[in-house]
Amino acid sequence: MAFLSVCFALGGCGTQAQDLDSISPQVNSPTQVSTQAQAQDKTESANGAVLRMVQVISLPGVEGRFDHFAIDLQRQHLFVAALGNDTLEVLNLRKGKPLRSIKGLQKPTGIAFAPEFNRIFAASGDGETCEVFNGDTLGFVQSVKSLPDADNVRYDGAAKHVYVGYGDGALAVMDAASGQRLGDIKLAGHPESFQLEKAGARIFVNVPTAGHIAVVDRAKRAVVATWPLAGARSNFPMALDEANHRLFIGCRDPARVLVYDTTSGRVTATLKIAGDIDDLFYDAARKRLYVACGAGFINVFQQQNADRYTAIASIATAAGARTALFVPELKRLYLAVPHRGTQAAQIRVYAVQP
Secondary structure (H helix, E strand, C coil): CHHHHHHHHCCCCCCCCCCHHHCCCCCCCHHHHHHHHHHHHHHHHHHHCCEEEEEEEECCCCCCCCCCEEEECCCCEEEEEEHHHCEEEEEECCCCEEEEEECCCCCEEEEEEECCCCEEEEEECCCCEEEEEECCCCCEEEEECCCCCCCCEEEECCCCEEEEEECCCEEEEEECCCCCEEEEEECCCCCCCEEECCCCCEEEEEEHHHCEEEEEECCCCEEEEEEECCCCEEEEEEEEECCCCEEEEEEEECEEEEEEECCCCCEEEEEECCCCEEEEEEECCCCEEEEEECCCEEEEEEEEECCEEEEEEEEECCCCCCEEEEECCCCEEEEEECCECCECCEEEEEEECC
16 A cells, blocks of 8 residues: 555556456455565655654644644744644644643744744734744734734844735735834735745745746845746745755645746756645755645655656655644654544654664
8 A cells, every 4th residue: 555655646657547346356366465565565664764753742632724833943842833723832842742832823824933032923814913922931922913814934034034924915024023014025916935045135935826936135125036837836835945046836736846946947847746735845964855745645855966856755644734844953854734533633753864
C-alpha cells in the first residue's frame, strides 16, 4: 500500500485506471507477496531516510481545521492558529505538550513572532484585526483594527516591520515595536502566502484571484511587477530559495509546484504533487522542498540544481493535514492534523534526516 500511495501522490505510475467489476479475482503467489512486501519496506525505508516521525502532541478538545504556525525559538514555544476552534494554541516543545489555549480570536489564520520585542502577532480574519500578545506571559497587549479577512502575517527582522495580508487586496505595514500601522501596499486581489527577500527589498505575493504573483518593492510600498501563473491556478503557499533565485509556488488546480526564476519571472520547472496543498518549505541546508498536502501526504523533492528536482519521498499523513512549519534551527517539521472521525487533533513532529 505504501508503494501505491507514493504513485498516487506523485500523479500516478503510468497505468490506466480500471473498472473494479471487470477485474478477475487474483491470488498472489508467495513470491509475489514477498516481492510486494519488499517493495513496501523499501519505500518506507526511503521515506524514513528523509523525514522520521519522532513525536505526536495531542490537542484534546481542539476542533475544526488548522491554519498557520510560528515559533519562539528561545522558549521553544510553537504557536498554532486553530482556525476552526477560534483559538491560538501554544505548545511547549521541550515538554511536548500544550501550554495554553488563547481564546477570543475569530478565525485565526496567520501568525508571526518578533523576538526583539517579545511580541506575537496573530491575524483574526473574522475579527478584522491583528491581535498582539506578550511572548512571555501570553497576555493580550493590543489589537490593530480595520483588517477585514486578515490572513498571512510576516515579520521583517531587519526593518522591524510586520506585514499582514488582508481584504480585497492589500498588505498592511505595522511597526513591530509599537504596533502602529504605518501604511498599506495595494494589490489586485486578496493576498495569500508571501515571502520577503533578506538580501533585497522585494516581497513576492500570491494573488490567486488575479492569477499572478505580485512583486512588491518594500521601500516604495508598491507593486513593481506581476508574473502570471503558467498552466495552473489557485496559488496559495509559497517558498523562497533566495541563494539560487528560485521561488516555489504551490497551486491546487492542477496540483503542482511551479518554480520561478526571480531574476526573470519565468517558470523553469513544474512538479507534480498530491492534492490540496497549503504549505511548502525550502530546506536550504539539504536542498529539499517539503510539500504539505491535505490529500494526506507530505511530498519531498531533492533539488539537483536550480531547475531540476527529483521526487524522493511521499509520506502518508492524514486527510486535511495541510498546514505545517519547517524549523531549520531545530531540524524539525511540524504538521497539523485536524480532528476527523476517529483521528484526534494533533501536531506530528518529524525529524529531518540526516
